[in-house]
Amino acid sequence: MDSLNLLMEGFSSALTPMNMLWVLVGCLLGTAVGVLPGLGSSMAVALLLPVTFALDPTAAFIMFAGVYFGGMFGDSTMAILMNTPGQASAIASTFEGHKMAKDGRAPQALATAAIGAFIGGMVASVLVVFLAPALADFSANFGPAEFFALALFAFVATSSVVSDSAVKGLAALVIGLGIATVGIDPFSGAERFSFGAPQMFDGISLITVTVAILALGEVFHIASRIRRDPAGKQIASAGRPFLSRAELKEAAPAWARGTAIGLPFGVIPAGGSEIPTFISYDVERRIDRRRKNPKFGKGAIRGLAAPEAAGNATTGTAMGALLALGLPVSATAAIMLAAFQQYGLQPGPLLFDRSPDLVWALLASFFIAMVVLLIINLPFAGLWAKLLLIPAPYLYAGITVFCGLGVYATSGAVFDLLMLLGLGLVGFIMRRHGMPLAPLMIGVVLGPLAETSMRDALLSSNGDYSVFVTGPIPLVLYGLLFIVLAATVRSKVVNRTRQDV
Amino acid sequence: MSTSGPSSAGTAEQPIENSTSADGQPPVRTSWWDGRSGLLLSLVMVAFSTYLLVGILTMDVGEGADFPGPKFFPGILMVAGYVLAALLALHYVRTPEYPTETSSRKYRTFTDWSAVLWTAGGFLLFALTLETLGWIIAAALMFWFVAKGFGSRRPIFDVSLALLMSSAVYLAFSIGLGLSLPSGILGGGF
Numbered sequence: 001m002d003s004l005n006l007l008m009e010g011f012s013s014a015l016t017p018m019n020m021l022w023v024l025v026g027c028l029l030g031t032a033v034g035v036l037p038g039l040g041s042s043m044a045v046a047l048l049l050p051v052t053f054a055l056d057p058t059a060a061f062i063m064f065a066g067v068y069f070g071g072m073f074g075d076s077t078m079a080i081l082m083n084t085p086g087q088a089s090a091i092a093s094t095f096e097g098h099k100m101a102k103d104g105r106a107p108q109a110l111a112t113a114a115i116g117a118f119i120g121g122m123v124a125s126v127l128v129v130f131l132a133p134a135l136a137d138f139s140a141n142f143g144p145a146e147f148f149a150l151a152l153f154a155f156v157a158t159s160s161v162v163s164d165s166a167v168k169g170l171a172a173l174v175i176g177l178g179i180a181t182v183g184i185d186p187f188s189g190a191e192r193f194s195f196g197a198p199q200m201f202d203g204i205s206l207i208t209v210t211v212a213i214l215a216l217g218e219v220f221h222i223a224s225r226i227r228r229d230p231a232g233k234q235i236a237s238a239g240r241p242f243l244s245r246a247e248l249k250e251a252a253p254a255w256a257r258g259t260a261i262g263l264p265f266g267v268i269p270a271g272g273s274e275i276p277t278f279i280s281y282d283v284e285r286r287i288d289r290r291r292k293n294p295k296f297g298k299g300a301i302r303g304l305a306a307p308e309a310a311g312n313a314t315t316g317t318a319m320g321a322l323l324a325l326g327l328p329v330s331a332t333a334a335i336m337l338a339a340f341q342q343y344g345l346q347p348g349p350l351l352f353d354r355s356p357d358l359v360w361a362l363l364a365s366f367f368i369a370m371v372v373l374l375i376i377n378l379p380f381a382g383l384w385a386k387l388l389l390i391p392a393p394y395l396y397a398g399i400t401v402f403c404g405l406g407v408y409a410t411s412g413a414v415f416d417l418l419m420l421l422g423l424g425l426v427g428f429i430m431r432r433h434g435m436p437l438a439p440l441m442i443g444v445v446l447g448p449l450a451e452t453s454m455r456d457a458l459l460s461s462n463g464d465y466s467v468f469v470t471g472p473i474p475l476v477l478y479g480l481l482f483i484v485l486a487a488t489v490r491s492k493v494v495n496r497t498r499q500d501v
Numbered sequence: 502m503s504t505s506g507p508s509s510a511g512t513a514e515q516p517i518e519n520s521t522s523a524d525g526q527p528p529v530r531t532s533w534w535d536g537r538s539g540l541l542l543s544l545v546m547v548a549f550s551t552y553l554l555v556g557i558l559t560m561d562v563g564e565g566a567d568f569p570g571p572k573f574f575p576g577i578l579m580v581a582g583y584v585l586a587a588l589l590a591l592h593y594v595r596t597p598e599y600p601t602e603t604s605s606r607k608y609r610t611f612t613d614w615s616a617v618l619w620t621a622g623g624f625l626l627f628a629l630t631l632e633t634l635g636w637i638i639a640a641a642l643m644f645w646f647v648a649k650g651f652g653s654r655r656p657i658f659d660v661s662l663a664l665l666m667s668s669a670v671y672l673a674f675s676i677g678l679g680l681s682l683p684s685g686i687l688g689g690g691f
Contacts, residue, residue, distance in 0.1 A: 051674070051678075054679065054680075167592060168542070168589070170581070170585055171542065171546050171582075171585040171586075171589060174546070174549075174578050174581050174585060175545075175549055175582075177578050178552075178575065178578050178579075181553075181578070185571035187570075187571065188562060188563055188570060188571045189563065190560055190561060190563065190570075190571040191561065192556060192560060192571055192575065193552065193553065193556035193575070195556070195559075216624070219647075220617055220620055220621060222651075223613070223616040223617050223619075223647075223650050223651060224612040224614075224616060224617050225612075225613060226613075226616065226651055227613055227616055227651075227652045228603070228604040228608065229603050230603060230604065391653070392651055392652075393647070393648040393650075393651035393652060393653035393659075394653070394662065396620075396647060396648075396651050397643075397644040397645075397647035397648040397651065397663070397666075398644070398666060400620070400623070400624060400643060401640050401643060401644055401666065401667065402670075403624075404624065404627055404628075404631075404640065405674065405680075405682075408682070409674065409680040409681070409682070412681060414628055414629070414632060417624075417628035418625075418628050420624075421621065421624050421625060421628060424621075424624075426545060428617070429542065430542070430545075432612060433538070433541065433542050433598070434539075434598070435542055450574075451574045455573070455574070458568060459568070459569065463568045
């Protein structure tokens with residue numbers, strides 16, 4: 001049980017008072033941001049990224065993990081009480097969760113969500129501890145062709161599966177990949193797309209892109225509607241925030257099924273936890289229809305339990321895939337990867353050999369974060385909802401100030417602030433017209449890997465393109481990609497024909 | 502990229518009339534542009550691909566670069582960008598997308614451009630004045646502008662809150678964490 005020993009060492013370094021403090025700070029911040037309507041965990045991580053450079057890497061990542069999971073917990077609170085999901089992965093929770101709250105069962109709904117997220121996250125973390133090292137070993141003999149196949153898989157899957165329109169997803173991806181090519185080409189030393197501007201020789205900073213697309217663009221987007229949209233109504237949550245034995249018995253199978261559905265999606269680069277939450281919701285609905293007394297539509301506890309467990313299970317295994325393969329499956333994971341790169345660390349097979357202290361402390365902090373989040377969410381979900389008392393103008397003005405602070409603090413140049421504004425407006429236009437942002441982020445982060453592995457492979461084969469399809473691993477990946485695409489096309493066709501039902 | 506920002510936004514969004522009635526059905530057509538403001542995306546893609554094209558044409562590649570040179574990968578992206586721009590344009594011409602107007606009133610544009618301009622303008626002002634006015638004043642200005650854009654109705658109170666906020670950030674991050682924030686005109690005397 002090598003993993004267990006390493007994990008225990010990880011716990012001993014994660015349980016220092018300072019690191020415990022960072023877990024707590026991360027969990028509190030993540031939950032707070034998740035609770036605020038319209039803000040998801042990806043925005044929180046984006047805003048925190050520049051500010052954490054004063055910390056050592058271990059502390060920074062422990063905090064990020066808290067924020068990442070905290071965002072998932074906090075999102076469901078608002079999905080249930082106000083019917084406003086902070087990010088796409090909480091949409092499935094609104095269907096039955098909000099109905100439960102309307103029915104006067106808000107505390108039970110919040111408890112179901114928190115316990116579901118806890119179970120999903122815990123199971124995923126255990127799995128990651130035992131499987132990630134093996135996955136890292138397996139991927140240690142990946143060459144350029146394998147990495148290119150992996151990157152291509154991530155690109156195509158995120159841009160076509162998640163978005164309603166594959167064209168919009170691919171367009172976002174092309175912008176992201178294009179941004180990644182700016183700067184001096186590492187192979188030839190040629191200056192690319194900088195047009196002589198010395199500020200662009202090193203490329204466009206990932207921090208600038210992240211903050212622009214995920215934070216500033218979102219602020220503009222909210223500004224564009226906030227004076228017109230009617231304010232959401234919040235349902236007060238009062239009473240016993242725990243579940244009765246009957247409710248636990250009712251929810252338990254749904255938690256288990258949701259977790260099982262969510263786990264594999266963390267490793268499939270299909271845009272994070274949005275798809276598994278919907279699949280698990282759908283599975284529960286089908287099972288419910290066969291029961292004597294169908295509960296869906298009236299606030300079924302299972303319809304909330306399953307997507308919550310699935311969402312956090314995916315988040316957990318996604319962190320495993322990020323650490324072991326260096327492959328981000330969602331926008332938030334892409335920012336985490338960017339953070340690793342800022343510290344000069346490259347997630348992937350070598351990370352487990354080179355920085356075992358950091359990896360195991362981070363994995364241990366997942367467990368601590370889950371427990372902390374359960375404690376701060378289960379009894380106090382109603383208190384978190386009080387955050388909505390902050391007047392929106394001051395909240396968003398503060399976020400804008402932090403966007404400027406983060407980017408100026410890392411670059412020290414007005415040029416980057418103007419770039420931030422320009423990209424933020426692009427992000428706003430994309431959001432307004434339903435263009436997904438995750439493909440852009442994944443393109444920016446994985447673009448250099450895709451390009452270098454593509455050119456490495458072609459250089460070693462003297463320009464022979466068949467190099468991309470030799471070897472079993474690329475072929476398997478392309479096969480999987482084909483299956484994913486076929487399944488997407490099928491489900492889209494099915495949805496279209498069912499739309500009027 | 503930044504070239505395709507606010508200027509093009511104004512021209513393409515202008516002719517849009519109010520978008521949808523409350524039940525989500527398209528309203529009576531008032532203009533061809535109804536529901537087609539998404540053509541802006543197509544414009545962004547054309548602008549970005551053209552940026553890549555010009556960059557590729559003017560790129561100075563050293564002698565003896567092997568086959569997949571520095572132009573290879575961006576070249577693929579450039580072509581894909583133009584193709585996607587055309588597909589996006591085709592999509593919006595054939596099937597306009599009407600956003601659901603949730604407000605009881607009808608507006609000329611779905612987007613509240615005055616709020617966006619206050620917010621983006623505040624940020625632009627911040628970027629341009631940061632190094633002369635210093636962090637405290639520039640950030641406070643931005644805070645005030647954004648709060649105004651988001652519909653705050655207490656301009657005088659906002660001034661004090663904005664200054665409080667920017668000073669607190671300056672103290673915490675510049676003096677506390679050691680990030681370098683410009684002190685600007687306030688720096689000389691202290």
